[in-house]
Amino acid sequence: MDDGFRGRWLLPDGVATGRVRVAGGRIAGFEPEPLDDDGWWVPGFVDVHVHGGGGGEAMDGVEGVRALAAAHLPHGTTALFPTTLTAPWPEVLAGLRAIAAVLHEDAMAAANEGPPERRAAVLGAHLEGPFVSPQRLGAQPPFAIDPTPDRVAAVLALGVVRVVTLAPELDGAEAAAVAFARAGVRVSFGHTVADAATAERVAAAVERAGGVLGATHLFNAMSGMTGRAPGVIGAVLGDPAAFAELIVDGHHLAAASVRAAFAAKGARLMLITDAIRATATTATASTLGPHAVAIEGGAARLSDGTLAGSVLTLDVAVRTAVAMGVPVEAALRAATQAPAAYLGLADRGRVAPRAHADVVRLDAGLNVRSVWRAGVRVA
Numbered sequence: 368m369d370d371g372f373r374g375r376w377l378l379p380d381g382v383a384t385g386r387v388r389v390a391g392g393r394i395a396g397f398e399p400e401p402l403d404d405d406g407w408w409v410p411g412f413v414d415v416h417v418h419g420g421g422g423g424e425a426m427d428g429v430e431g432v433r434a435l436a437a438a439h440l441p442h443g444t445t446a447l448f449p450t451t452l453t454a455p456w457p458e459v460l461a462g463l464r465a466i467a468a469v470l471h472e473d474a475m476a477a478a479n480e481g482p483p484e485r486r487a488a489v490l491g492a493h494l495e496g497p498f499v500s501p502q503r504l505g506a507q508p509p510f511a512i513d514p515t516p517d518r519v520a521a522v523l524a525l526g527v528v529r530v531v532t533l534a535p536e537l538d539g540a541e542a543a544a545v546a547f548a549r550a551g552v553r554v555s556f557g558h559t560v561a562d563a564a565t566a567e568r569v570a571a572a573v574e575r576a577g578g579v580l581g582a583t584h585l586f587n588a589m590s591g592m593t594g595r596a597p598g599v600i601g602a603v604l605g606d607p608a609a610f611a612e613l614i615v616d617g618h619h620l621a622a623a624s625v626r627a628a629f630a631a632k633g634a635r636l637m638l639i640t641d642a643i644r645a646t647a648t649t650a651t652a653s654t655l656g657p658h659a660v661a662i663e664g665g666a667a668r669l670s671d672g673t674l675a676g677s678v679l680t681l682d683v684a685v686r687t688a689v690a691m692g693v694p695v696e697a698a699l700r701a702a703t704q705a706p707a708a709y710l711g712l713a714d715r716g717r718v719a720p721r722a723h724a725d726v727v728r729l730d731a732g733l734n735v736r737s738v739w740r741a742g743v744r745v746a
């Protein structure tokens with residue numbers, strides 16, 4: 368069924384030329400073969416932090432989730448975690464239920480072995496807010512609340528959240544972090560004013576509970592790092608087990624910060640989009656939750672100039688990272704293998720036997736030429 372999967376491949380442990388065999392929608396094997404190829408075959412990108420795209424937003428309900436998953440597919444993203452916004456509590460739970468409904472649709476389609484949907488697979492939700500600091504909302508709407516045991520239980524009962532952004536200084540944050548970690552939910556520090564000691568205390572609790580720690584858009588919306596006040600940035604950079612997200616759109620971070628993060632975190636650095644609904648559209652005016660957003664020069668901002676998520680797609684993030692001096696292989700792994708490892712997904716983000724045959728063909732300039740899901744061309 369596969370005839371064309373030949374070329375230069377990004378494999379789990381290196382780069383090699385050859386041919387990938389596909390059977391039953393999964394990778395069956397790799398046969399090395401000397402070939403000339405200046406393009407790339409890579410695993411489909413995995414986005415662990417994405418609010419919207421194609422006019423849709425995760426908080427819109429089922430149609431919004433489907434729209435954003437479709438919008439990111441032609442840009443090489445074959446799996447993603449729709450991300451909620453800080454909002455009144457009932458709206459947050461409704462957003463999570465809609466993500467669960469689309470996840471269920473995808474799972475049913477896969478079980479029936481029908482053709483893959485022309486959208487990225489929805490693998491779970493990222494709950495970004497409301498368990499965040501009211502002092503570091505960034506562009507998040509002002510509905511921050513504490514992670515009480517009842518609220519944590521309500522989230523876990525839905526069974527769809529795989530990543531939670533949490534400000535570790537909030538009342539109840541440590542108990543909440545432990546409960547999330549025990550349930551397999553990744554605890555991601557973000558939208559926080561915590562000092563390093565607070566972050567390290569909660570990080571240690573997560574790790575004792577067998578959990579995995581992350582950082583939500585490292586550097587943005589968190590306490591900064593200086594020599595005697597290392598903040599959440601220092602706590603995360605200094606923890607070899609912690610993963611970190613990065614928004615590499617050319618607006619959120621300077622090139623030196625991007626290179627420093629890659630140097631410190633290595634295989635645990637993840638490119639994300641933090642994309643809003645205007646992503647992959649031509650809109651110049653849009654919304655983020657209740658806020659009006661203007662899009663100009665590839666940046667989305669509130670009226671006061673605050674960056675409001677991004678209009679980034681992961682293909683652009685990879686190219687921007689490379690333009691900033693990140694090695695190509697490292698940038699590609701940060702969009703594929705690293706997020707899959709963060710989420711404990713053995714069959715995504717890597718070209719290896721039994722993994723989903725979700726692959727992307729890139730040209731020499733890292734532009735997406737074609738996208739395949741389950742061995743079927745979908746873009």
Ligand SMILES: [Zn+2]
Pocket residue numbers: 416418450495641676
């Ligand atoms: Zn976000």
